[in-house]
Amino acid sequence: MDNIDARKKNIVILGAGFGGITAALALAKKQCAISREYNIILVDRHRHQLYTPALYEIASIPRENAADASLKSAILIPIADITAKKPIQHLCDDVIGLDRNGKKIILKNAELPYEFLVSALGSETNYFNIPGLKEESFPLKTFDDAVRLRNKIEDWVREKDAVKIVVGGAGASGVELVAEFVNFVCDIQKKIDLNSHCKIELLLIESSPDILPGFDEWAVSKTKKRLAKLGVRIKTNATIVSVRNQELDFADGNKESFDILIWAGGVQGPAALERFELTRSKKGALVIDEYLRAGNPEERIFAIGDNSSLINPKTGKPLMWNVPVAEAEGRLVAKNIIREIRGKPLKKFIPLKKYPFILAVGKKYAIADFVIIRIAGRLGWCLKQLVELRYFLFILPLFQAIKTWLVCVRLYASND
Ligand SMILES: Cc1cc2nc3c(=O)[nH]c(=O)nc-3n(C[C@H](O)[C@H](O)[C@H](O)COP(=O)(O)OP(=O)(O)OC[C@H]3O[C@@H](n4cnc5c(N)ncnc54)[C@H](O)[C@@H]3O)c2cc1C
Secondary structure, eight states: OTOOOOOSSEEEEOSHHHHHHHHHHHHHTTHHHHTTTTTEEHHOOOSEOOOGHHHHHHHTSGGGGGGGHHHHHHHHHHHHHHHHHHSSSEEEOEEEEEEEEEEEEEEOOOOEEEOOOOOOOOOEEETOOOOOOOHHEEEOOOOHHHHHHHHHHHHHHHHHOOOOEEEEOHHHHHHHHHHHHHHHHHHHEEEEOOOOOOEEEEEEESSSSSSSSSHHHHHHHHHHHHHHHHHHEOSSSOOEEEEETTEETTSSSSSEEEEEEEEEEEEEEEEGGGGGGGOOTTOOEEETTTTSOSSOOOGOOEEEEEEOOEETTOOOOOOSHHHHHHHHHHHHHHHHHHHTTTTOOOOOOOOOSSSEEEEESSSEEEEEHHHHHEEEEEHHHHHHHHHHHHHHHSSSOOEEEEEEHHHHHHHHHHHO
8 A cells, every 4th residue: 555645536446357457457548637636556366367268278288288387377467567667556455345435445454445446356156055066066267276176187087097077067168178178188098008098078067958058059059069079978957956975966856976076157246245235136246337337326336347237238138247348348447437537428338249259169179259250160279369469468568468478379289
C-alpha cells in the first residue's frame, strides 16, 4: 500500500486474469484522462497470470521432458512484467469481502478504498455437493492442479500395468484433457517397454444429452469423431450422484470404476463473492446489467468475466464463461469508467451471437471456429499457438512476448 498515492482516488480491479488485465491495460492507455486524479490498482492473490488455455498441456508433459520451472515460465506470466512501465499498481493480497457503505474492499492484510470497483475474480471448481467427488477427484484450475495430476498419472503408469482414467464433464476443458492423455500415457508405457501395446482406458462422462454443451453441431460431431479415433469412450446423460472407493454411482443406478478421476464438470462464482452482499446468480456469480454494473448504478461497482452473469439477449442464455467474453467485457468496463469520469452516458455491452473458439483434441489437432471460417486438423493447432502469441503480444513487451511464446511452442510441439 506504501506506493499508492493517497491523494488520488482509486480504480480498483479485483483479479489479474483475462478480464482484469484487459481492463487495467485499457485504462492505462487512457492514462492522460485519469492519471492526475486516479490510481489504477490491480489486486490478485498471485504474482502471475495463469494462461488457462494451455493448462491441459502442463498436465500431460512427462517430468523428464521438462522441469517444473520451465513449465512455469510457459504458463505463468509475471504480473510485474505486464504492468512494467505502466501506471498500474499491483497489490498481491486475498480479497475477502466488500464494505459497500464505506466504499472499501476488504483484503486479508488491508482495506482499500475505491471510487470505481471492477470485480474480475474468475471462477472456482463446483462439486455440486456430490458426496465423495471432491475427495476422490483431481480438479484442473491451477498450475499446481496440473502438476499434481501429471504426477499422479505418471506414477500410476510407471507402477502398474494399465490405467483407467475417467474425466467428469465434457465441456471444452474436459475434452481437451481427455484427448491429451492417450499420447501422454502411451509414450510412458513405450519408454518402459518398447514392445508394449498402449494399455489405457479413457472415459468421458457428461450429464447433458451430448458433449460440449453450448457448442454447435459442427464442433460436436468433429470432436466426437476425433475422440472415437483416439479411443475415448463417451457416456452422456450420465449424472454422477456419489463417488466411493474409486467407483462412480450414477442417477440411473449404473456404476463405473476408475483408477484416476478428473473433475472438469462445473465451475461457480468464487467464495469471496458471498461476502459482497450483491445479487448473485444460481452459479454464484454477480448479476450485472447491460452496462456491466452490479448493485446500484451510483455505487460504481462493475463485474466482468467468469465472476459475472449476464443474459445474452440474442440467445436468451447466460453468456458463456470464456476468454473472448472476459476480454470484451474488460475493454468495455474501462471505456465505461472513463465515460463516467467524463460525465458521458455509459455504453451497453452488446454480446456477439457467437464467439470464436479453438479446441485442441489430442496431439497436433485442433478444431477452430472463427465464425466466418472453420478449420480442423494441424492448421487448427497452429492457429491455437498464434492466438497464444497474439495474447502475449497484447500483455508483454515485444521481445519478452516472443521469447515466452517460443518456450511454449517448443514445449508443446515436443509433447504433441
Ligand atoms: C483448464 C481450463 C482451460 C480453459 N481453456 C479455455 C480456452 O481454451 N478458451 C477459452 O476461451 N477459455 C478457456 N477457459 C476458461 C477461461 O480460463 C476463463 O473463462 C477466463 O480465465 C475468465 O477470465 P476472468 O478474468 O473472468 O478470470 P480468471 O482468468 O480466472 O482470473 C481470475 C483472477 O482472480 C484471482 N482471484 C480469484 N479469487 C481471488 C481472491 N479471493 N483474492 C485475490 N485474487 C483472486 C485469480 O488468482 C485470478 O488471477 C479454460 C479454463 C480452464 C480452467
